[in-house]
Amino acid sequence: RDKGTISDSDYRALQNAAEAETAASKEEVKEQVTEATKDIPVVKTGSSGLKIESKDGNFKFQVGGRVMADVASYGKDETKLGSGAEIRRARLFAKGTVYKDWFYKAQIDFAGNDTSLKDVYLGYQGFKPVKVKIGNHKEPFSLEELTSSKYITFMERGLPNAFSPGRDVGLSVSTHGESWGASAGYFFDGVENDSSPDNQGWGATGRAHMAPWKNDTSVIHLGLATSYRRADGENEVRFRERPESHVTSTRLVNTGTLDNYDNQTLIGAEAAAVFGPFSMQGEYIQTSVDLDGPGSDPDFNGWYVFGSYFLTGERRPYK
16 A cells, blocks of 8 residues: 555455454454353352352352360369360361252261261252252251351350250251241151150151341341150150350259150240340240150250340341
8 A cells, every 4th residue: 555556445445354354263262262161160269168160050069167166164163064175066068059959968077086967968949939958957946056056146055955856867848038937847866966765756847937127237036936756666865955065064954864755845936136236035945745654744944045245346147
């Protein structure tokens, strides 16, 4: 063009063709890169552990854990509890989802020179908002029991926790709305606890809760739960609990062994309130035990109330 051998119009035509070819080449490279990387998973790290998920969100996998150490010093009054320290919890877990609707979790605890299974279950959430869960998981009973040990207010749960079924092997179904929830399940006493019969029995447990008032900074929570548990033939039952500290092995609350245990009925009422940095929580639990034989059938009950206040302004979250 500078020598006059090509017109300006021809020059612009050649220039536009070159730019179009370059743009097409870049778009082709972009498509090739997108195709080559579409299946590469996304890796995230954070306070809850290592997370890996597919680009389309169909598959998610997470690993993590927790370590909790307790130290206690007791005044030597009438009962010598024995001061000391321990690794209260040392857990590893893996959980995730498959094709969005299937979810799973496996959690193992290594504390106390022992290995124990915690949450080990498989679930399905394709019928939103209904969830189905099968395996070893917590029965739907007691707000304090269902709150993770990472988020309870004190080092240990309240004494009435001696009546809570805790984790057992079974099938449960749950659903929820914007300000309410309900769950029920059928369980076997597959994992031993202090109130479990020696032989495997079974239990049916249900819980419903609601938040009649809630906003970004405050909430009022109310709930009711019940559980019917039956032994498999003649058995024994005992309720006992440490004095809200796990470092000691002394049980200040202990019913002793009740022979000829047949069944028990649990009823629990719970309430909690959060107003900014201030919160309160309380529960009442009663269990009626039926013994197979002569004599009276004992009833037991327990309750707690506690409050907390964040001096630095944070608040307890509600999910």
